[in-house]
Amino acid sequence: MDRILVTGGAGFIGSNFVHHLVATTDTRVTVLDKLTYAASRESLAALPPERVELVVGDICDAPLVDRLVGEHDAVVHYAAESHNDNSLADPTPFVQTNLVGTFTILEAVRRHGTRLHHISTDEVYGDLELDDSERFTEATAYNPSSPYSATKAGSDHLVRAWVRSFGVQATLSNCSNNYGPWQHIEKFIPRQITNVIDGIRPRLYGSGENVRDWIHADDHSSAVWTILTKGEIGQTYLVGADGEKNNLEVVQLILTQMGRPADAFDHVTDRAGHDLRYAIDSTKLRTELGWRPTYGDFESGLERTIAWYREHEDWWRPHKDAVEAKYAAQGQ
Numbered sequence: 001m002d003r004i005l006v007t008g009g010a011g012f013i014g015s016n017f018v019h020h021l022v023a024t025t026d027t028r029v030t031v032l033d034k035l036t037y038a039a040s041r042e043s044l045a046a047l048p049p050e051r052v053e054l055v056v057g058d059i060c061d062a063p064l065v066d067r068l069v070g071e072h073d074a075v076v077h078y079a080a081e082s083h084n085d086n087s088l089a090d091p092t093p094f095v096q097t098n099l100v101g102t103f104t105i106l107e108a109v110r111r112h113g114t115r116l117h118h119i120s121t122d123e124v125y126g127d128l129e130l131d132d133s134e135r136f137t138e139a140t141a142y143n144p145s146s147p148y149s150a151t152k153a154g155s156d157h158l159v160r161a162w163v164r165s166f167g168v169q170a171t172l173s174n175c176s177n178n179y180g181p182w183q184h185i186e187k188f189i190p191r192q193i194t195n196v197i198d199g200i201r202p203r204l205y206g207s208g209e210n211v212r213d214w215i216h217a218d219d220h221s222s223a224v225w226t227i228l229t230k231g232e233i234g235q236t237y238l239v240g241a242d243g244e245k246n247n248l249e250v251v252q253l254i255l256t257q258m259g260r261p262a263d264a265f266d267h268v269t270d271r272a273g274h275d276l277r278y279a280i281d282s283t284k285l286r287t288e289l290g291w292r293p294t295y296g297d298f299e300s301g302l303e304r305t306i307a308w309y310r311e312h313e314d315w316w317r318p319h320k321d322a323v324e325a326k327y328a329a330q331g332q
């Protein structure tokens, strides 16, 4: 694979993947990104221009997508509207980008016979009880809760239908919650880190008992590269690093790692339809393709992430007031 097209490559996980490609392969990368509020050119700025080109454009723009897909050996499709709270406020861009955008890419890879890897989320499976001994597997039935997860579920169904009906050469992966550098400060972990830096008490939705299964974004990137290069066409692989923690534990860890009392947070209005627990069983990816996460220890990964946000205040500072004003208007 000499040339890879990465959609959404100026966002959090997509940009981590582009860094991963530059560091570990010889591939040339084209990023197709609309540069929504969630994107940042800065996340790609340190990368060599002879290896990485940014094309600003929309994945729903069929002629543009067709031309770019025709010029590349593979497409890794990250572009999406990604934040559950935003999908509750206005689902419109979620339907457009996550469904129509994925459809547009599928039609282009179908015409050109190009390899596709589709990035999805564990949220398509709905949620688990706190005491459920089962975790999500590739066989778990789809049961999405939010407009965001419903559109991601729909995009997965489109990909599978294009594989079966048209022979599109695609694989899929559904990953758990990512953390690491370049994550937008609307999301849970960077929001609380930047709150503590600003002397604002972290905000916990509801009781804080909700569990998320954390994985470092770089481990997600190595999993995607493994699937792209070794995965079986038509197959889905769940990606996770056994990182289950409830939100209360995460907020307390952030506070103590940042030198504050562990109880210096506030409970705020819960998210509507808030999924209780996600947990991934990634046995298939580990046994069939030999993938392993390298950030085994969430606590040290979190410490590095806190240090990164302290060192990159210039990046997030211009957005902080607007993000907090939006949450305050929602009672969060």
Ligand code: NAD
Pocket: 007, 008, 009, 010, 011, 012, 013, 014, 032, 033, 034, 035, 036, 037, 038, 039, 040, 057, 058, 059, 060, 077, 078, 079, 080, 081, 082, 083, 097, 101, 119, 120, 121, 122, 152, 174, 175, 176, 177, 178, 179, 184
């Ligand atoms: P993000 O919101 O940080 O980045 C999304 C990127 O997509 C942005 O750069 C944005 O500009 C771009 N984009 C949005 N609409 C576009 C359009 N119409 N055309 C072109 N570009 C567009 O999201 P993220 O957290 O990096 O998530 C990336 C992907 O990974 C998504 O598909 C998401 O569903 C999936 N995912 C995320 C997580 C997580 O924990 N964040 C976990 C599992 C899967």
Ligand code: DAU
Pocket: 082, 083, 084, 085, 120, 121, 122, 123, 175, 176, 177, 178, 186, 187, 188, 189, 191, 203, 204, 205, 206, 210, 211, 212, 247, 271, 278
């Ligand atoms: O599971 C994968 C998903 O993880 C991805 O598909 C999504 O794109 C990604 O945004 C993430 O979704 P979540 O809704 O789990 O992430 P978020 O960071 O919004 O919230 C994590 C948990 O923290 C969730 O239980 C809600 C809670 N929360 C969030 C915020 C922003 C709070 O308690 N306080 C907050 O301020």
